[in-house]
Amino acid sequence: MASRKKNMDVFLKEVFVRYIAIQDADYKKAQSVFNSVFDQVKQKMCEQDSYYGKYANEVLNAGSVYDGIKVGRLDEFDLDVVVRLPISYEDGDLGIVVENQRPGFVKLKIASAFDHLDKQQVSLLIRRVL
Incomplete structure (x- = not known):
């Protein structure tokens, strides 16, 4: 067979x-x-x-x-x-924390990194990244 x-x-x-x-x-x-x-x-x-x-x-x-x-x-x-994105990618309270708890699944914890992002001028955001 x-x-x-x-x-x-x-x-x-x-x-x-x-x-x-x-x-x-x-x-x-x-x-x-x-x-x-x-x-x-x-x-x-x-x-x-x-x-x-x-x-x-x-x-x-x-x-x-x-x-x-x-x-x-x-x-x-x-x-x-x-x-x-013009934000901090550092781990911690103000950045993004990536958790790989199990294969095939990723959890992003985004604290205050995006707070008021829509109200900020793009030029200020770009300077922060540099």
């Missing part, structure tokens, strides 16, 4: 690779086009907003394309643009 399961697994993997999975050449071409477009968008965003240019320098790839499970067409790319 184990032999039949192994044969079926091999067969299904071959079907996936040949007929369902995005081919490497297609992926590379689509990724190249996407990167070109995103680089231009990111440049324009930096020109429009100095805060974005200074604090949004990390981009993380995510989603089914990067997990290798995207099927059909390459009609979307997921990414996360990490933007730092």
Whole structure:
């Protein structure tokens, strides 16, 4: 019985690779086009907003394309643009405390770091981070 399961697994993997999975050449071409477009968008965003240019320098790839499970067409790319907030990230009463109590779950304790954030001038907030 184990032999039949192994044969079926091999067969299904071959079907996936040949007929369902995005081919490497297609992926590379689509990724190249996407990167070109995103680089231009990111440049324009930096020109429009100095805060974005200074604090949004990390981009993380995510989603089914990067997990290798995207099927059909390459009609979307997921990414996360990490933007730092103008607050203290130090542990303690005035910062953010990250608690990893169990795998797959993260708890953020935010004390007064965001108090009245909406009423402060952006320039004052940026100076605090520097």
